[in-house]
Amino acid sequence: MQNPSNKMSKVRKWLVKWKTRSLGKRLNIYILILSVLLFSDRCNLQAQLEKAKSYLESMLNGRLATWVFERICVNIADYALDEHLYLKDRMRVFELLVQNIQLYHIVLDMWNNEVYQDQKDILKIAVQNAYDKRYSLDAESQRALTYQMRLFKK
Numbered sequence: 001m002q003n004p005s006n007k008m009s010k011v012r013k014w015l016v017k018w019k020t021r022s023l024g025k026r027l028n029i030y031i032l033i034l035s036v037l038l039f040s041d042r043c044n045l046q047a048q049l050e051k052a053k054s055y056l057e058s059m060l061n062g063r064l065a066t067w068v069f070e071r072i073c074v075n076i077a078d079y080a081l082d083e084h085l086y087l088k089d090r091m092r093v094f095e096l097l098v099q100n101i102q103l104y105h106i107v108l109d110m111w112n113n114e115v116y117q118d119q120k121d122i123l124k125i126a127v128q129n130a131y132d133k134r135y136s137l138d139a140e141s142q143r144a145l146t147y148q149m150r151l152f153k154k
Contacts, residue, residue, distance in 0.1 A: 008077045020071040023064075029096060031068055033106050035075035036093045039086055040119070045076070048110070055109060097123075098130045 023031075034056075038048045052072060056065040079086035097103055104127065111120045 008074065013074050013077070016067075016070045016074045020067050023068070023071075027064075027068060029103065030106065031071050031075065032089060033093050033096065033103060034110065035072045035079070036086070036090050037107065037110050038072065039076050039079045040090070041116070044115075049073075051110065094127070094130070097127045098134060101127070101131060 020031075034052055038045060038052055041048055053065075053069050056069050059065070060068060075089075079089070097107070104124075107120065107123060110116075
């Protein structure tokens with residue numbers, strides 16, 4: 001399997017992006033999350049790519065899994081050329097995980113090895129803190145909500 005951070009032609013990138021342009025929101029989210037997770041562990045990229053390919057093949061049918069995997073490789077190649085793009089997508093992934101905590105299963109599936117325990121713990125704590133901060137009520141809001149609930153019950 002070829003390392004995607006090696007030079008990938010612009011035509012090849014364009015063809016892969018064109019083939020995967022209408023995969024749907026769910027698959028695009030999976031592509032984004034997997035791309036960021038794989039690129040975050042650049043020193044072990046080859047093993048992670050193989051794991052991602054088998055993960056996708058277990059989830060999707062053959063051709064679709066290949067297209068999604070090629071798109072992930074294009075994203076990783078783009079990240080290797082533009083670190084700012086990676087940082088921007090990493091923030092998007094973080095927001096997606098906070099907004100939909102069920103997407104965290106992708107992280108658990110990809111980082112299920114003991115080697116990734118530190119990365120998994122750091123991400124878990126960060127997502128948990130952001131989630132708690134975003135979806136908790138301060139004392140005044142809690143009191144107003146309780147009052148409204150009592151009025152609603154009457």
